[in-house]
Amino acid sequence: MYAIVDIETTGSHAQDNGITEIAIVLHDGEKVEGRFSTLVNPLVPIPPYVVSLTGITNAMVATAPLFKDVAANIHRLLEGRIFVAHNVNFDYSFIRYHLQAAGLYWQARKLCTLRLSRAAFPGIPKYGLGHICRTLDIPVNGRHRATGDADATTILLEKIIEKGGEKLIRDFLKKEAREQILPPNLPQEHVKNLPQTPGVYYFHDSKGSVIYVGKARCLRKRVISHFTGLDTGKKRQGFLREIHSISFKECPTELTASILESVEIKRLWPVYNVSQKHAEKLYGIYLFEDGRGYLRLAIDKKRKLLEPLVAFSVLSDANRYLWKLVKDFELDAVYCFLDRSVKESALTDTPDVYNARVQLAVLRMQEEKGTYAILETCEITKNISCILIEKGRFFGMGVLPDKSAAQEIELIRTHMTPYPENETLKSMLRSYSDKYPARVRQLGL
Structure with a gap:
């Protein structure tokens, strides 16, 4: 019924590390049915700190079998059984990865004795294997060795079952018991308390510092999606281990989230956020007149002493925006420096005729610097979400009691929470306004 497993490894993630020892205890729910253990040659040097922790040296594994040589037997022992380990996702990810590398497909239901212990024996300060074994008087004959830890985990499982844990185990095995996929240091209550509403979530490390900020249309679903899958890469595994708590802020809509x-990314600069962590206002669209009297629009890096007609943080956004102006106002792509396949276009229009179209494009950009509100119906409360832009600058956002409150700008301001502007959200609001013009209400000052 159960395969209780412990492994020792050369490092913390499966993709770049090997297994140095594995122990499997077969258990039918009442008694031990059999045992298997072996050292494994990981084919990579064992780091000194791992040698110090486990006592397993390079000399000890030099003549041990390779994992691929014992993979078939391990697969046979595990097949059809519930996989049990303390901090189960660590052991499971390693064994699944290395079985797959050996050409063997394997997938199993999992039980984590760390999380089971939290439910069966509440109130213990720490639930690491060594600490809980000392608390429950479980002998460990060889800590940080696979056989000793697997035997201790077996006794721990038996104590959980004696505690009336059969129902607990059944609940954990249900698909909806999502806590089994959670990072090892994250209490399940932090996910259970997440609402199914739009919002922003924050992952915190052991010191409470924010290490990642994300947005979601459904907070609970999005947060759980971070923990699904079996990505064994170093970056993801390190990220999951650092998550100790979650906080969140609900938002009325996905756009406001x-x-x-x-x-928040600009304010907190979290270590695991990559997107949006770049310099602001890198590119702008500028207007100038050439030697023949033609007005030209061009994308260039933003200059300190020259204000662009519109600014962008990403070059591709600037290119898409200018291409749209070219199509909407029948401008020349070569004269806008978008088409470099030819050196110069032979414009048939006179400067006056062509420049009139350029001025219309400039007027479009200036109008976008107007004062307006983006109004949406809140997904949960059905109130009106409002985002206020004044003279082309993002002012803030809030919730209005109804659309009639969106008539006077002074009244709107009383419902708004101001926020700092950045180029990323300016591009976001510009794209949203283009996509949903019916949700934009122009306002007079």
Whole structure:
């Protein structure tokens, strides 16, 4: 019924590390049915700190079998059994990865005795294997060795079952018992308390510092999606181990969650966020007149002493925006420096005729610097979410009691929470306004 497993490894993630020892205890729910253990040659040097922790040296594994040589037997022992380990995702990810590398497909239901212990024996300060074994008087004959830890985990499982844990185990095995996929240091209550609403979530490390900020249309679903899958890469595994707590802020809509996410990334600069962590206002669209009297629009890096007509943080956004102006106002792509396949276009229009179209494009950009509100119906409360832009600058956002409150700008301001502007959210709001013009209400000052 159960395969209780412990492994020792050369490192913390499966993709770049090997297994140095494995022990499997077969258990039918009442008694031990059999045991298997072996050292394994990981084919990579064992780091000194791992040698110090486990006592397993390079000399000890030099003549041990390779994992591929024992993979078939391990697969046979595990097949059809519930996989049990303390901090189960660590052992499971290693064994599944290395079985797959040996050409063997394997997947199993999992039980984590660390999480089971939290439910069966509440109130213990720490639930690491060594600490809980000392608390429950479980002997460990060889800590940080696979056989000793697997035997201790077996006794721990038996104590959980004696505690009336059969129902607990059944509940954990249900698909909806999502806590089994959670990072090892994250209490399940932090996920259970997440609402199914739009918002922004924050992952915190052991010191409470924010290490990642994300946005979601459904907070609970999005947060759980971070923990699914079996990515064994070093970066992801390190990320999961650092998550100790979650906090969140609910938002009325997905758009307002996206805006708050951008603001918070710029404010907190979390170590695991990559996108949006770049310099602001890198590119702008500029207007100039050439020697023949033609007005030209061009993308260039933003200059300190020259204000662009519109600014972008990403070059591709600037290119897409200018291409749209070219199509909407029948401008020349070569004269806008978008088409470099030829050196110069032979414009048939006179400067006056062509420049009139350029001025219309400039007027479009200036109008986008107007004062307006983006109004959406809140997904949960059905109130009106409002994002206020004044003279082309993002002012803030909030919730209005109804659309009639969106008539006077002074009244709107009383419902708004101001936030700092950045180029990422400016591009976001510009794209959203283009996509949903019916949700934009122009306002007079």
